[in-house]
Amino acid sequence: MTPRSHLYARTAGVLYLVTHVTSVTAxxxxxxxxxxxxxxxxxxxxxxxxxxxxxxxxxxxxFGPARAATFAGLRALEAAVIAAGTLPMLALLQLTAAGPTAEALWALHTAAFLVGQGLVISVNTVILGWLLLDAGVVPRGLAVLGIAGGALVGMSNTAQLFGLIPQGGTIAAICAVPVFAFEVWLAIHLIAVGLRPRRGQLLKRNSTTSPSRMT
Structure with missing residues (x-):
């Protein structure tokens, strides 16, 4: 990795940790x-x-232009939904008493949470895990955890949206653990190691590029 790539990786790792701290404290x-x-x-x-x-x-x-762009686009969508979800809370600040309006605003915020930090994050986590697995730039177990965790949290949040399981209950919390573990592990890996292709992946890439070098 170049010094700039190391800087990007470490910054991304720090930002991942920031997202975890702010989501919990919010x-x-x-x-x-x-x-x-x-x-x-x-x-x-x-x-x-x-x-x-x-x-x-x-x-x-x-390593995968289309998947990388899709992940970035979904991450931007997730950010937009989270930001939009703050609008009902800002409106709540203007209310002087609880009532049906306050309940409706809370419901809007909950819906934004389930969509942004539930459905959207599940898809982009699966895409990221898939890309990391193919690129071979992180431990294989980390990439597989992202794919499995993203799929699990997607099913969990879909079930919550349709009332099949309680919103924010024990089942939902358990289903969110793999994604949480994936993002923390990824953050630490980005900060400490960065994105480095495994030896086998390097040999594979070299073998695919060698014919073009000979022509």
Missing amino acids: VAAYGSDALAVGVALELILAAGCLGTGILLWLLLRP
Whole structure:
């Protein structure tokens, strides 16, 4: 990896950790009625999602341009949905009393959460895991965890949207663990190691490029 690629990888890793911290603390802030703090944290979360999408697109496009661009686009969509989900919370700040309007605004925020941090993230995680697996730039287990975790959280959030399992319940929390583990592991790997092709992957790439060099 070039020094610039190392910088991109480390920055992406830090941003992944930022998204985890802000997503958890935003939920805690909303739970304690600190709405303004929750909104600020979710906006930071959205910026982190956008940043990781751009940086990983720059790093992974040589290995799969279409999938890298799709991941970045979905990451941008996730960021947009998260940012849009803060609007109902800003409206709540203007209300002086609880009631049907407040309940409707909370429902809108919950829906944005399920779509942005549920359905969209499940698809882009599967795509990212698939691309990482083919590129061979991270441990195989890490890439497989991303594919499996993304698929699992996608099924979980679909079930929550249709009322098949409780929203934010124990089942949903358990289903989210693999994606959480994938992103934390990926963040640490990006910071500590970066994206380095495995030896077997390097030999494969060299064998596919050698004929063109001879002509």
